[in-house]
Structure formats: C-alpha cells, structure tokens
Amino acid sequence: MQTLREIASRRELFVNLTLRELRSKYKRSVLGWAWSMLNPLTTLLIYATVFGIFLRVEPDVGDPSGLKNFAMFLMCGLLPYTFLANGLNAGMTSLIGNANLVQKVYFPREILVGATVASWLVSFLIELGVLALVLAFFGNIVVPWVPVVLLLVVLQTMFVTGIALALAGAAVYFRDLQHLLGLVLQVWLYSAPIVYPVALVEGEVGTSGWKITLYNLNPLTRFVEAYRDAFYHLRLPPLDDLAYLVGVSVAVLLAGWWAFSRLEGRLAEEL
Amino acid sequence: MSDAVVRADGVWKRFRLYHERNQSLKATIMRRGRARYEEFWALKDVSFEVPAGSTFALIGHNGSGKSTMLKTLARILRPDKGTVEVKGKMSALLELGAGFHPELSGRENVYLNGAILGLSKRELDRRFDDIVGFAGLERFIDSPVKNYSSGMYVRLGFSVAINVDPDVLLIDEVLAVGDEEFQRKCLERVADLRASGRTIVVVTHSMQTVRSLCDRAVWLENGVVREEGEAGEVADAYLGQVQVDIQQAEAADPSSRWSQLRITQVELLDSRGRPTTRVATGDAVTFRMHYEAAEPVRNPVFSFAITTPDGMLVTGPNTKEAEVFVDKVEGEGTVDLHVPRLLLLLGNYDVTVECTNDSVTHSYHRWPRAMRFDVVPGVPHETYGGVVSLDGRFSIN
Numbered sequence: 001m002q003t004l005r006e007i008a009s010r011r012e013l014f015v016n017l018t019l020r021e022l023r024s025k026y027k028r029s030v031l032g033w034a035w036s037m038l039n040p041l042t043t044l045l046i047y048a049t050v051f052g053i054f055l056r057v058e059p060d061v062g063d064p065s066g067l068k069n070f071a072m073f074l075m076c077g078l079l080p081y082t083f084l085a086n087g088l089n090a091g092m093t094s095l096i097g098n099a100n101l102v103q104k105v106y107f108p109r110e111i112l113v114g115a116t117v118a119s120w121l122v123s124f125l126i127e128l129g130v131l132a133l134v135l136a137f138f139g140n141i142v143v144p145w146v147p148v149v150l151l152l153v154v155l156q157t158m159f160v161t162g163i164a165l166a167l168a169g170a171a172v173y174f175r176d177l178q179h180l181l182g183l184v185l186q187v188w189l190y191s192a193p194i195v196y197p198v199a200l201v202e203g204e205v206g207t208s209g210w211k212i213t214l215y216n217l218n219p220l221t222r223f224v225e226a227y228r229d230a231f232y233h234l235r236l237p238p239l240d241d242l243a244y245l246v247g248v249s250v251a252v253l254l255a256g257w258w259a260f261s262r263l264e265g266r267l268a269e270e271l
Numbered sequence: 272m273s274d275a276v277v278r279a280d281g282v283w284k285r286f287r288l289y290h291e292r293n294q295s296l297k298a299t300i301m302r303r304g305r306a307r308y309e310e311f312w313a314l315k316d317v318s319f320e321v322p323a324g325s326t327f328a329l330i331g332h333n334g335s336g337k338s339t340m341l342k343t344l345a346r347i348l349r350p351d352k353g354t355v356e357v358k359g360k361m362s363a364l365l366e367l368g369a370g371f372h373p374e375l376s377g378r379e380n381v382y383l384n385g386a387i388l389g390l391s392k393r394e395l396d397r398r399f400d401d402i403v404g405f406a407g408l409e410r411f412i413d414s415p416v417k418n419y420s421s422g423m424y425v426r427l428g429f430s431v432a433i434n435v436d437p438d439v440l441l442i443d444e445v446l447a448v449g450d451e452e453f454q455r456k457c458l459e460r461v462a463d464l465r466a467s468g469r470t471i472v473v474v475t476h477s478m479q480t481v482r483s484l485c486d487r488a489v490w491l492e493n494g495v496v497r498e499e500g501e502a503g504e505v506a507d508a509y510l511g512q513v514q515v516d517i518q519q520a521e522a523a524d525p526s527s528r529w530s531q532l533r534i535t536q537v538e539l540l541d542s543r544g545r546p547t548t549r550v551a552t553g554d555a556v557t558f559r560m561h562y563e564a565a566e567p568v569r570n571p572v573f574s575f576a577i578t579t580p581d582g583m584l585v586t587g588p589n590t591k592e593a594e595v596f597v598d599k600v601e602g603e604g605t606v607d608l609h610v611p612r613l614l615l616l617l618g619n620y621d622v623t624v625e626c627t628n629d630s631v632t633h634s635y636h637r638w639p640r641a642m643r644f645d646v647v648p649g650v651p652h653e654t655y656g657g658v659v660s661l662d663g664r665f666s667i668n
Contacts, residue, residue, distance in 0.1 A: 016386035024374050104369035105387050106346035176295040268347045269286060 003261070007108050014111050014118070021090075021119035040075075040082055040127055047074055051195045060197045065140050065234040072138060075131050076232045077194035077224040080152075083124040084160055084220065085185045087117045091164025092171050092181060099271040109264055110257070113168045117161050125153070135231060145230040148237065152226050158249040159219060162256030169263030172270050192220040219248045275320035276439055276470045277327070277344060281353035284314040284339055284494075313339045314350070315494045321487070324468040328481045328502055330509055331491040337474045338443060340491065341365070344472060345441050359438030359470075362388055366443075367428030373417035377408060377427060380416050384431045398434050405456065406430035426453055433460050440464060442473040478506040479581045483656070507619065510580045510643075514621075517640060532568045532600070532635040534624050536561040537642040548642075551649030552616055552660060558608040560624045560641075567601040570629035575608050578621045578640070585620065585658055591631065614660045615646045616653055 007014075026035055051057045052070035059073035094116040095102060095109065102109060128149065132142050142149075171177045193201065198221075205211040215221060222245055226237035287308040313336045321327040329337040342348045343355055345363040370387050371380045381402055385395045395402075403412050406426040408419075416424060433440075442461070465471055465484070475481060481488055485502035490509050498505050540557040541547045550556050558575050574589030588608060590596070621640040627633060651660045 010389070012391050013386040013389075016383045020372055020375065020379075020383055023379065024372055098370075100366070101370045101387065103347065104366040105363065107387060107389075174294060174296040174299065176297055180296065265349050268342070 003108060003110070007110060007114075010107055010111055013107055014115050017111060017115035018118045018122070021116055022122060025119065037127070037130065040079060043078060043082070044071060044075060047078065047195055057196050057200070060199065060228075060232070062140070062233045063235065065232065067135075067138060067140050067232060069138055072131075072135060072140075073197070073228070073232060074195060075134075076228040077192070079124065079127050079131060080156060080223050080227050081189055081192070081194050081220065082127075083120060083156065084188075086120040086123070087157075087160040088164055088167060088181060088185065089178075090116045090120060091160070092167040092178065094164075095168045095172055095267065096175070096271065102271055103268050109267060110165065110260065113165050113260070114161060117157065117164050121153070121157055128153070131231065140231070140234060142231050142234065145234060148230040149227065151242075152223065152230070152237075152245070155245050155249040156223055158253040159223075159245075162249070162252035162254070165256040165260040169260045169267075172263070172267055188218075188220060191215075192218055192224050194224055198225065219245065219252075222248075274323045276323045276358045277321035277472060278319075278356045279340070279344065279353070280318050280356070282314050282317045282340070282343060282350045282355060283312060283352035284336075284343060284348060285310050285351045286313050286339075313494050314343070314491075316353070317489075317491070317494070317496055318353075319489045319496065319499055321470055321472060323470055325486040326465055326471040326473065326484055328485040328488040328505075329472065329474045329491065330476070330478075330481060330488055330505065331497075334493075335491045336494040337491050339494075341441055341443055341472065341474050357439055360389060360435070361439040361441065362432055362435040362437035363441040364429070364432050364443065365441070367425045367432065369428070371416050371424065371428065374415055376415055377403075377412040377419070381412075381427070381431055384428065385435070388432060388435045390435055398436075402427075402430045402434045405434065405460075407453075422450070422453075429457060433457070433464075437464075437469065439470045439472070442471065444473075444475050477581060478510055479579070481506040506580075510619070514640060514643060531566050532562055532564040532571065532626050534560050534626060534636050534638050534641070535563050535603075537622055537624050537638070539622070539642065539644050548644045549647065550613060550644060551647050552613065552652075553650040554613050556610050556613050558610070558622060560606050561603065562600065562606065562626060562636075563603050564600050567599050568626075568635065569599050571597065571600055571635065572627045572629060572631055573606045574625050574627070576623040576625070577615070578623060579658060580619050580621065583658070585615065589631075591629070612662070613646070614651075614662055616657055616660055617646055617648050618658065619643055619645055 048071045052059075052074070057070065059068060059070045061068045091113050094112045098112055101112070132146075135142055167177065167181065189195075201215055202212060205215070222241050226241055226245065229235050229237040287310055289308045317336070317340060319327075329340055331337045339348065341363075342365065343350055344357060345361070345365060346355070346357075347363075347365070370384055372383065375383065378399075381399065382392070382395055385398075385402075386392075390398075403409055406423070406429070408423060408427055411419065411423065416427070419427070440461075461471065461484075473480070473485065481502050487500065488502040488505040489499040490497045490505050498508050538546045538559045538561075539548060539550065540559055541550060542555040544557070560573065560575070562573075572589055572591040574587060576587035577585045579585065590606070620643065622642045622644070623637070623639045624641050625637040626635045628635070648654060651662050653660050
C-alpha cells in the first residue's frame with residue numbers, strides 16, 4: 001500500500017522517464033519516429049509475403065465485417081505480439097541499463113520498469129492508430145470498437161508489466177535470462193494464432209479436447225483473438241474470453257510485482 | 272531527542288563478497304548453487320540521531336562503513352536489521368549527474384534529473400533559470416550533454432541537486448568539484464541551506480570541514496560506532512587515533528630503524544623548560560628533538576615542520592636556512608628550536624621532524640607527525656579562525 005502511494009506521488013518521474021525512453025529511442029536516427037512505423041511494416045511485408053503469398057495461409061473471413069485480407073488479419077495479431085516482445089525485452093533490461101541510477105538515487109524502482117513498458121505502449125498505440133486508418137481504407141470502420149481495444153490494451157499492459165517486473169528483478173541476478181527470453185518469445189509467436197488462423201489448429205486437433213484447451217489457455221492466443229474480434233471482425237469478443245484476460249492480467253501483474261519486491265532488496269549491491 | 276529528523280536505529284547491513292561471481296542461469300544450474308560468497312557486516316548496530324537543523328558528519332577510515340551508512344539513509348541500500356527514518360524531503364549528493372542521458376539536451380536533462388530527485392514540473396519551471404545560472408551554462412543548455420566537458424556535466428548535476436531545496440541534504444564529499452570559483456559557490460550554497468535551518472548529513476575525510484561546518488559527528492570504525500558527540504571532540508579523537516596508527520606503522524617500518532642517524536624523541540617545552548603538549552598563543556616555547564647517531568654524520572641539516580591536522584604546512588624552518596651549521600654529530604644529542612613568541616592560534620598542530628644531508632637530497636630520518644600539541648587562546652587574542660596571528664597593531668585615526 002505504501003509503495004503504491006509512493007509510486008502515485010512520483011507520477012512526474014514516471015512521465016519523465018517514459019519521455020526519456022521515447023526521446024532516446026529515436027533521437028539519433030535520421031528517420032526518427034518513422035522507425036516506429038518502419039519496423040512493423042517490414043515485418044508485415046516479410047510475413048505477408050511468406051505466409052500469405054508463398055504458403056497461401058487463408059485468413060478468416062471477417063464476420064460480420066466480410067473483410068478478407070491476410071495483411072490486415074496478420075497486423076491485428078502481430079502488433080499486440082510486438083508490444084509484448086518489445087515490452088518484455090526492454091523491461092527486462094531496464095534495471096541493468098540504468099544501474100547508475102539505481103545505485104545512486106532512490107525512487108521506487110518499479111517506476112523504471114513501468115516507464116520502459118510505457119514507452120513501448122506509446123509506440124503500440126500509434127501503430128494501432130495507423131492500423132485503424134488502414135482498416136478504414138479497406139472498409140472496416142473500427143470507431144465503435146475502439147473502447148474494446150483500449151480495454152484490451154489496458155489488460156495487455158498489465159500483463160506485460162507483470163512479467164517485465166519479475167524478469168527485470170531476476171535479470172539482475174541472472175544476466176543470461178536475456179538469451180532465454182529471445183527463445184521463449186520465438187516459441188510464443190508461433191504458439192498463438194498470429195501468422196495463421198485458429199482454424200488451422202482446430203483442423204489438426206479438433207475443436208474440443210485437451211489439446212485445443214491447452215492452446216486456448218495461452219493468454220496471447222486470447223489477446224490476439226480478442227483484438228481481431230474488435231478490429232477485423234468488428235464484433236464483441238466473447239465475454240468469457242474477456243473475463244479470462246482480466247483474471248490472467250490481474251494475477252500476472254500482482255505475481256510479478258510480488259516477485260519484484262522480493263528481489264528488490266539487494267538490487268543496488270548486485271548490479 | 273524528539274526533534275530528530277534523521278534517525279538510524281540499530282542498523283545492520285550485510286554485504287556479500289563473491290569468490291566466484293556467476294551471474295548466469297547456466298552456471299547456476301551446472302554448479303547447483305548461485306555463487307560462493309562470504310558475508311561481512313558493513314554496519315553493525317549503528318544508531319544515531321540527527322537533530323533538526325543541525326549539520327552532522329560521518330567520519331572514519333576508508334571501508335569503515337560511512338558511505339554505506341549514507342546510502343542506507345538515502346534508501347538506496349536496505350538495512351538487513353534495524354530501521355532508518357528520514358523526515359521531510361531528502362536530496363542526496365552521492366553522484367552528480369546520475370541519470371543524465373548523454374543524447375538529451377541540458378534542458379531536458381535538468382527536467383529529468385529534477386524529476387528523479389523529486390521536483391515537480393512546476394517547481395522546475397520556477398527554478399530553471401536559477402539552476403542554469405548557478406551552473407553557468409546558459410549558452411550550452413540546449414546542446415546534448417554528451418558534448419559537455421566533465422566539469423560542465425558535474426556543475427549542472429550539482430546545480431540541480433542543490434536546487435531541490437531539500438529539508439535533509441546528504442552529501443558524500445562531492446563538493447570537491449569544478450574550479451575554485453564553483454567550489455566557493457557550492458560551499459556558500461551549503462552554508463545558506465545550513466543557515467536556513469536545513470539538516471545536513473555529510474561524509475567527509477576533512478576534519479577541517481567537520482570542525483568548521485558540523486555540529487555533531489559520528490565516527491565509524493569497521494561498521495561500529497566508535498564515538499558519537501560534539502563534532503570537534505569526535506574529530507580530535509579520530510585524529511588522535513590516526514596519529515597512533517601512523518606511529519605504529521612507523522615503528523614497524525624497518526627502513527627507519529637502521530640508519531646512521533635516528534631521531535628518537537620530539538618534545539615541546541614551555542618557558543620554564545618543562546615538557547608540555549598544551550601552550551597558549553604568545554607563549555615562549557622550545558621545540559626539541561633528540562637524535563642518536565650510530566656513526567659520525569657530517570654537515571647534517573635538522574628541520575621542524577608544523578602542520579595543521581589536515582596537513583597544511585604552517586611553517587618549516589631548518590638549520591641550513593637559519594645558517595646554523597655543525598660539522599659533525601656523533602652519539603646522542605638534541606636540537607632546539609626556540610620560539611620567543613608562538614604566534615599560532617587556537618587549534619591542534621603536528622610537528623614533523625627530519626634530518627637530512629647538507630644538500631637536503633638524502634634523508635637520514637624523517638618522522639612525520641612525531642608529536643601533536645594544542646594551542647589555546649592567549650595574546651594576541653584572536654578567535655575568528657585562521658592558524659597564525661600577524662601580531663599587528665591597530666590604530667584608529
């Protein structure tokens with residue numbers, strides 16, 4: 001409780017650190033903010049070419065939107081994944097990268113992790129905005145569904161922050177976690193319906209049974225499906241999916257925070 | 272004391288000394304255990320209170336735990352046992368410009384660093400010109416700090432930290448930054464804060480600072496409070512111990528034992544020829560060194576040097592410059608320096624003695640701080656600090 005109050009009283013620091021992350025991310029590059037667009041665009045181009053054209057993955061048909069476009073289908077899943085990957089990678093190194101701060105000045109250390117995740121959240125929101133515009137070009141008017149997406153963004157931010165907190169604390173003690181995280185993220189990308197529709201998995205393992213249940217337990221699967229419901233299909237995600245995501249996000253945030261507070265005690269010495 | 276704003280209560284802090292530091296998961300799993308380490312207690316049951324509005328010094332040798340204590344007060348380190356309490360807004364000058372980002376401009380860094388130290392945007396807007404003016408960086412404030420010289424960097428860092436306007440200021444000897452002009456400004460600002468009733472805790476090696484700036488002090492040795500009390504007394508006790516340590520080191524040093532000539536004793540005699548360690552300004556005194564020459568030494572030069580406890584040389588007369596020559600010394604004897612009126616002012620002084628060859632190129636024996644004596648107020652009566660009286664005469668016309 002006391003930590004919470006303290007964090008609340010350091011809002012300005014949070015904003016400043018977030019701005020620092022954002023500024024330093026793009027300050028040195030000629031293209032500046034364009035980079036934040038260029039990266040997902042390149043990934044989109046590669047995946048759309050490989051999976052959409054070469055491998056001929058059939059995207060779902062928007063229900064009720066009627067949209068059938070692999071690039072759009074892909075983006076609805078790829079953007080949330082990119083936020084997850086960037087948030088975890090950057091959040092994990094946020095303490096190590098700011099060792100001089102942690103060793104010399106006191107402030108609630110959670111703020112560092114939070115600000116790092118927040119800086120990627122800003123990029124994510126901009127990307128979502130661009131996606132909404134492009135979707136409008138393809139005939140999907142997403143305006144009524146924006147509140148749903150914002151709710152999902154809030155939940156996903158909690159989810160990412162929770163894991164990032166635990167990882168940031170652990171990475172101080174185990175520096176090679178960074179390599180491990182790279183592997184995990186790779187597996188995570190293909191374990192969720194991002195570059196392919198769920199229908200492909202259901203075609204293999206059926207629509208019921210433990211295999212598909214396990215597949216659906218993956219929070220990323222549910223997140224991607226929910227984002228797609230709102231932006232691609234233009235419908236409300238199933239309420240049990242939303243309930244699951246709320247539960248998982250809250251639990252992960254609390255667990256991550258608890259882990260962080262356990263690891264926090266000797267941070268300044270171990271860095 | 273109920274008005275204590277900083278309180279350490281039975282603080283214990285343990286550090287781990289790693290033998291094999293392994294910071295990887297792989298190695299941990301392979302070796303079934305994270306690392307081999309020894310524990311050592313950097314702070315053992317340290318308690319003290321700093322009354323509101325006072326200036327408090329933490330002193331001790333390197334490794335005595337004083338910086339650890341300061342970091343614990345600053346909440347950077349968490350005590351393993353005991354509690355630390357600081358009331359009011361705290362600013363710590365542990366490292367200047369910590370958190371500056373090289374790519375960002377001076378202006379952006381001022382806001383960022385200010386926020387880290389706990390200032391709101393509005394407070395920073397109000398103080399921005401002061402901060403930049405104090406650092407003297409008006410012309411460079413919009414260029415990235417990576418282009419700053421190290422002096423500029425530190426000046427800006429100090430300027431932000433000092434303008435936080437804290438209730439409690441923690442300082443770790445960082446005042447020795449920048450050129451003299453800037454140091455003077457820093458000291459003035461600290462004095463201002465002191466005068467306006469802020470509480471200051473400082474870690475320092477300079478006993479001059481302790482005596483002139485601080486009200487109270489705590490002396491830490493190997494993590495334990497050796498002495499706590501009035502700043503001047505603690506500083507004296509500390510310096511006394513340093514003295515003993517040096518003498519022991521001297522005695523253990525074989526190079527000083529086998530020489531042709533050795534100085535065996537140093538004394539201060541009062542006007543009646545009695546040994547003393549306490550004299551008054553204006554007294555007639557004699558400094559005497561006893562020597563012992565194992566073999567004949569030709570044309571020796573004897574010198575006395577009087578220094579302050581901080582090591583500032585007050586005066587250093589020798590027999591050569593005084594044109595007192597002796598062809599040869601052998602066996603035991605004494606050298607006297609007679610001072611008809613001692614013009615040193617209130618304080619402690621150390622006497623260093625040395626015997627060299629005629630050209631002052633080879634030292635037969637040098638004995639640093641062989642003896643310490645106190646000077647108490649006398650005539651001329653001056654109590655505004657300083658080390659010597661010029662014994663001048665006023666006339667008002």
